[in-house]
Amino acid sequence: MAPSADGYRTAPTNAGPDIPWWKEPTKDQWYAFIAAWLGWTLDAFDFTVFLLIMHPIAETFHVSMTAVTFVFTITLWMRLIGATTSGWVGDRMGRKAPLMIAILGYSLCNFAAGLSPTFLFLFCARAALGLFMGAEWPAGAALAMETWPQRSRGLMAGVLQGSWGLGFLLSFAIYGLFFNEIGWRGMLLVGVLPAFAVLYVRFFVKEPEVWVQNRNIQRTQKREVRAPLFSIFKRGMILNTLNCCWFMASGFVLYYSINVLFVTHLQVDLKLSPAAIGEIGVPANLIVFLASLSWGWVADRYGRKVAQILPALIAIPLAPLYLLTGNFTLIWWAFVIQGAFGSGGFASQAPSYLSERFPTEVRATAAGFCYHQGAVWGGLTAPILAYLATTLHYGYVIPMLVGTIGAALSFALAIALGPETRGKELVADVVIA
Numbered sequence: 180m181a182p183s184a185d186g187y188r189t190a191p192t193n194a195g196p197d198i199p200w201w202k203e204p205t206k207d208q209w210y211a212f213i214a215a216w217l218g219w220t221l222d223a224f225d226f227t228v229f230l231l232i233m234h235p236i237a238e239t240f241h242v243s244m245t246a247v248t249f250v251f252t253i254t255l256w257m258r259l260i261g262a263t264t265s266g267w268v269g270d271r272m273g274r275k276a277p278l279m280i281a282i283l284g285y286s287l288c289n290f291a292a293g294l295s296p297t298f299l300f301l302f303c304a305r306a307a308l309g310l311f312m313g314a315e316w317p318a319g320a321a322l323a324m325e326t327w328p329q330r331s332r333g334l335m336a337g338v339l340q341g342s343w344g345l346g347f348l349l350s351f352a353i354y355g356l357f358f359n360e361i362g363w364r365g366m367l368l369v370g371v372l373p374a375f376a377v378l379y380v381r382f383f384v385k386e387p388e389v390w391v392q393n394r395n396i397q398r399t400q401k402r403e404v405r406a407p408l409f410s411i412f413k414r415g416m417i418l419n420t421l422n423c424c425w426f427m428a429s430g431f432v433l434y435y436s437i438n439v440l441f442v443t444h445l446q447v448d449l450k451l452s453p454a455a456i457g458e459i460g461v462p463a464n465l466i467v468f469l470a471s472l473s474w475g476w477v478a479d480r481y482g483r484k485v486a487q488i489l490p491a492l493i494a495i496p497l498a499p500l501y502l503l504t505g506n507f508t509l510i511w512w513a514f515v516i517q518g519a520f521g522s523g524g525f526a527s528q529a530p531s532y533l534s535e536r537f538p539t540e541v542r543a544t545a546a547g548f549c550y551h552q553g554a555v556w557g558g559l560t561a562p563i564l565a566y567l568a569t570t571l572h573y574g575y576v577i578p579m580l581v582g583t584i585g586a587a588l589s590f591a592l593a594i595a596l597g598p599e600t601r602g603k604e605l606v607a608d609v610v611i612a
């Protein structure tokens with residue numbers, strides 16, 4: 180089959196080998212996917228642990244909650260720089276090196292944050308962590324999606340993206356079980372452990388064949404793409420890029436409207452203990468992971484768009500159920516169910532959808548930039564919500580509710596206006612040069 184203008188071939192949606200999908204990948208393909216999975220899951224733990232300890236940090240350093248939320252903001256903003264740099268390195272030099280650097284970097288930065296003598300030191304350590312966090316996603320997503328067979332790419336994208344919930348679950352579990360003993364510093368110090376995953380990537384993972392072939396074609400035909408970030412804003416691709424930026428920005432605002440100050444709301448407004456908060460957060464994030472698998476199956480069966488639009492819309496009526504009540508049981512059920520929709524389900528196809536919308540020679544750069552410019556907008560969510568809640572005295576509930584509804588509608592509209600990419604086969608052909 181000849182490649183299309185955007186650099187991938189269309190595979191028949193009813194085609195596929197007679198063997199079960201899980202037997203189709205080779206050993207090397209499994210190794211690559213596990214590497215990306217480890218990087219993303221451990222990345223999630225090192226980042227989300229901060230969301231559970233913002234109030235204790237504010238008390239330790241005698242600063243306002245708005246000031247602490249700016250630590251969260253700078254972490255997300257720095258992700259864009261890290262992602263763009265990592266994407267360029269990944270497109271030019273391979274997916275493995277930036278992935279290893281990212282994992283080692285965010286692990287050491289979290290450890291340093293746990294030793295912070297001052298609030299400024301903590302701010303700087305978490306800012307540096309953002310660089311390496313951003314670097315992980317484009318390298319890991321490109322590695323996993325380029326390596327994995329087309330037939331089950333949507334499902335495995337759900338496994339990969341949904342594993343953010345496993346990292347958040349681990350944060351909640353450690354918080355609920357050990358916070359009273361180890362405090363917020365101990366929770367950050369634990370974040371150095373992911374560094375050992377670098378050894379696995381170094382010795383077991385190979386570069387994706389499609390990337391290797393693409394680089395060879397670029398060199399032999401003298402068509403090297405030396406500035407992939409500028410290429411995705413060229414005529415013929417800019418509208419695609421802007422649409423991806425739109426839905427990712429909306430997605431980040433949606434996720435953090437739900438999650439960034441929810442624990443603070445439970446701590447400050449409802450006076451819940453760490454154990455009670457962990458009792459909500461652990462199952463909610465387990466559902467994030469399991470639901471992402473389910474939406475991944477939907478994406479492979481019915482399309483990428485429906486698997487993203489439906490959960491975003493269902494998130495809207497769920498939000499009032501856990502925000503406009505003080506009943507623990509109702510909060511537990513509604514927030515846990517929200518894990519299947521607004522906390523994770525809508526984002527399950529980010530790795531596959533972004534990978535399928537850009538050609539190989541700019542894939543890591545494009546996916547990293549579009550994904551993490553969304554983090555810039557997501558980074559504004561926490562201080563804006565905190566300002567409305569504390570300075571303007573709206574409380575935490577109403578700002579979170581408005582943010583959730585508005586972002587969910589924006590996300591659904593952006594996806595609806597984008598193309599369907601189900602059945603696209605990633606190929607090595609050079610499209611931009």
